[in-house]
Amino acid sequence: MEPTAHSQKKASTPSIPETAEDLALKLNIAVRNSNIKDVLELLEKGADVNSKAGCGWTPLQSAVQANEEDLVRLLLDRGACPRARKDNGGTAFTEAAIAGNVTILELLLDCGLNINDHDDNGFTAFMEAAWYGNEEALKFLYSKGANVNLRREVSEEKAKLHKGGVTALMDACRRGHVSVVKTLVQEMGADVNICDNKDRNALIHALKEGCARERYQSAVSIGHFLLDHGVDVNSKDECGKSALILAVEMESSDLVEALLEKGEIDVNDADEEGNTALVVAVEKNNYHIAEVLCKKGARTDVGNLIAVANRNRAYNMARLLRQYDARFVPETLKDWEPNSKRWRDQLECLYKMYRPMICKLKTFQFFRLRIQNTSQGGIYLGLHGETEVAVRISRSTEGEKEKRFFEQCGTCEHLLKLFQFEKARGYMYLCFPLWEKNLEEHLQESEDQIDYKDAVKMIFQAVRELHSLGYAHQDLHPRNFCIDLGGKIYLADFDNKRKLIEGKKELVNSDLEALGRLVLYVLTGGRKPLQQVSTEDLAADSADYNEALDLVSSLVSHDERGLEGLSRHPYFWTxxxxxxxxxxxxxxxxxxxxxxxxxxxxxxxxxxxxxxxxxxxxxxxxxxxxxxxxxxxxxxxxxxxxxxxxxxxxxxxxxxxxxxxxxxxxxxxxxxxxxxxxxxxxxxxxxxxxxxxxxxxxxxx
Missing domain, CATH: 1.20.1440.180 (KEN domain)
Structure with missing residues (x-):
């Protein structure tokens, strides 16, 4: 039969070739459907094995998520890039840890990947395995060199918001994976006392989720395990709640009693709203826990406890509280204005909140009241009487050494001086006059005109004074120079890097070189990081350019005049x-x-x-x-x-x-x-x- 004109026209119409985008879309669909046949056909047609679908997913990452080992091998053989990242920075390797597939992890690791690589939120494969409770994957990664105690790395912007710093152990604790927690600590040596950027340790992460019914039992088990392995019971969450307060919120009598048995916890510690463990127990109407706390010396004059008990119609609770001298005593605070401009809001908050007093000192070891981080711990705001202070907290032995050093600085004009100190429960609380900013912050944030020469003079004087006491600083970084409300500069050494000179000229020379870099950093307004600044960054049209250049050169070359002679250098002349x-x-x-x-x-x-x-x-x-x-x-x-x-x-x-x-x-x-x-x-x-x-x-x- 002869073909019709219509059928002839249809037969002669050429097919439209598929675009690269079409092939990529079909390839990703085929992978998600685990259809190896379609995947092979599409690759033969030229589909890009590294094309990306929504949120940046590649075919390899989708195959890993689907737990398809054969498909993963196929895509790797066809050139799939194991290092490709999704929009959030995740890779096929981190996906394999989420899936918990050891075989796929091994395949990808054989491609030369960095086992500690992380996504944009700081998650490594090891952390993902801990988060999802994939114990076998965790053990495999550990055997291949994964860093057990690695803290979550985040961007500078997130770090400023105190995000990040979490470890795999904290993840396992938060998710309630009891077996994984035990493996991390007992077999892999995970540090139970590392803190994240909000100062929370593993115990806090475990108890934070304990109020949820499905997590209660695992949180209790993990809590007891961590207590048996020496966890610090004084860590707090982002709201200032201690482990004891969190245990009370969970209403776990066992944990409350276990924490109190440690003898290291302050039963009267309060969160940022001034609530103690007893206040929380009364609010939750938990008679047994309230009784335990009262017997351990909990204060009954914090919060209107009787009123709370009456509101709950908890007459037995009210009777218990009255047995321990609970009374309604309205608290009135006199008007008080802090001197500090920068720390005004935090100081007013500290003044109004309840905190157990340490003799005359009121302070709160809480990240929102932390004014500086050091390798020896944080520096926190405090009120000694009504004097605004910066508080350094350390064990009594180390604190005594620090106190002796700072007492030597008492007659020096530009070395940070000790204002007062207090001792309590094996800790030393060193109190210093409160500063507004450190030098780094001052240079980078100040909107006012800065007198650089005056700043350099004070820095010189500070280093001279420290050398005169027989110490070399060894860490002349801008953050170690404190600036008070009047603009006066003081040198501190909170990281304890100073060394006795004792005739060791190389220590003095090291300070001189560091001082040379610091002078450049100041004179260039802190626009570049300390280690990157050079003489090329000096403004050549400055009135002091030649003198400044010579001063820096003299410092770096260990000029025989030393700091004493260089203090009379022409740079300092009017x-x-x-x-x-x-x-x-x-x-x-x-x-x-x-x-x-x-x-x-x-x-x-x-x-x-x-x-x-x-x-x-x-x-x-x-x-x-x-x-x-x-x-x-x-x-x-x-x-x-x-x-x-x-x-x-x-x-x-x-x-x-x-x-x-x-x-x-x-x-x-x-x-x-x-x-x-x-x-x-x-x-x-x-x-x-x-x-x-x-x-x-x-x-x-």
């Missing part, structure tokens, strides 16, 4: 002092038989920077100076001695015609010859016969 210095030199050398020998015989390597200085002087000024009134004409050559003579003559014999042209003499010459002061100073200083000419008395430091 403009008027520099000008007077230049004028004075001619008076000192004018009667010498060979004046030019003062500079020619020098050991200085620098050449005179203005060999044609007469061409740079204003032509009319030079003409007037060469032809003074009632005096025979003068000649000036282009050497340094005649320039000094010219400066001296012009200033000592003022002429109104010249003043109208150049204005202030000091301003004029220092701007016209900015490198002259440091050249003359160094040339004289390096000439043994005339070095005393460079000595001037400048009360700058």
């Amino acid at each position: 403009k008027q002092t520099r000008f007077k210095f230049l004028k004075s030199i001619w008076n000192k050398i004018k009667d010498l038989q060979n004046r030019r020998a003062v500079f020619q015989a020098s050991n200085a390597t620098a050449s005179f920077p203005y060999p044609r200085w007469t061409k740079e002087i204003d032509r009319d000024v030079l003409k007037i100076m060469k032809n003074p009134r009632k005096v025979k004409p003068l000649k000036y050559s282009n050497d340094v001695t005649d320039l000094l003579r010219f400066i001296r003559n012009l200033d000592e014999h003022p002429d109104s015609r010249i003043s109208e042209i150049i204005g202030d003499h000091a301003e004029y010459f220092l701007e016209l010859f900015p490198a002259l002061t440091i050249y003359v100073y160094n040339t004289l200083r390096q000439n043994p016969e005339y070095s005393h000419f460079a000595d001037i008395q400048e009360p700058s430091l």
Whole structure:
């Protein structure tokens, strides 16, 4: 039969080729459906094995999520990239840990992956395995070198919000995986006392979820296990709740009693709202726990406990509380205004909240009241009486050593001083006058004009004072310089890196080099990190540029003058002092038989920077100076001695015609010859016969 015209037209219509996007979409669908046949066909048609679907998922990642080992092998053989990342930074490797498939983990690890690689939220494969309770995957990753105690890395923005820092153990605790927790601690040596960026340890993570019915029993089991393995019971959650308060919220009598048996916990500790464990027990109407707490000395004058019990119609609870002297006593606070501008809100909050007093000190070891992190722990806000203080908390033995050091600083003007100290329960509370910012924050955040020279002076003085006590600092970082409300700078050493000098010149030299970098950091306004700043970052048009450059060079080269001599460096001189210095030199050398020998015989390597200085002087000024009134004409050559003579003559014999042209003499010459002061100073200083000419008395430091 003959074909119709319609059928002929249909047969001749060419098929539309599939685009790369079409093939990629179909490939990802085939993978998600675990259809190996379709996957092979699409790859043969040219589908991109590394194409991405929604949220950045690649075919390999989808195959791993589906737990399809054969499909994973196929895609790897066809060139799938195991390092490809989803939009959240996750890889096929982290997906394999979530799935818990050891075979796939091994396949991917054989591709040369970094076992501790993490996604954008800081999750490693090891952490994912812990979070999802995949114990076999966890053991495999540990055997291959996964870092058990790695803390979650997050972006700088998230870190500022105190996010991140969580470990695999904390994840397992939070999710209630009892067996995984035991494996991590007993077999892998996980540290039970590492804290995240909100200062929460594994115990807090376990108890945070304990109020949920499905997590209660696992939280109790994990809590007891951690207590048996030396966990710190004084850690708090992001709301300032201690482990004891969280255990009361869970209404776990066993955990409450176990925590109190440790003898290390303060039964009267309170959260940021001032609620103690007893307050929580009364609110929850848990008579047994309330009784246990009262017997352990819980205060009954915190919170309106009787009113709470009456509101709950808990008459037995009210009777119990009255047996332990609970009374209604309204609390009234007198008006109080903190001096600090930066810490005003936190200090007002601390003033109003209930905190158990440590003699005269009121403080709260809570991240929102933490003003600085150190390797030895945090520094926290406190009130000693009504004086605003910064509080360093340490064990009594270490605290005694620190106290002795800070007491030596009592007579020093720019070393941080000890204000008061208190002792309680084996801890030392060192109290310092509260500072507003550290130097790093001051430079980067200040909206006001900063006097850099004044800052460098105070920094110099601080380091000199520390050296005079016999210590080298060894960590001259901007964060170790505190600035009070009046702008005064103090040097601190909260990381305990200082060392006794005891004749070890290399320690002093190390401080000098660090001071050189610090000076550059200050003079460049902290625009670059300390270790990246260089002399190239100095503003060449600055009035102090040449002096600053020489000062930094002298520090870095361990100049024999040391800090004492360098404290009289021309950088610290005022403009008027520099000008007077230049004028004075001619008076000192004018009667010498060979004046030019003062500079020619020098050991200085620098050449005179203005060999044609007469061409740079204003032509009319030079003409007037060469032809003074009632005096025979003068000649000036282009050497340094005649320039000094010219400066001296012009200033000592003022002429109104010249003043109208150049204005202030000091301003004029220092701007016209900015490198002259440091050249003359160094040339004289390096000439043994005339070095005393460079000595001037400048009360700058």
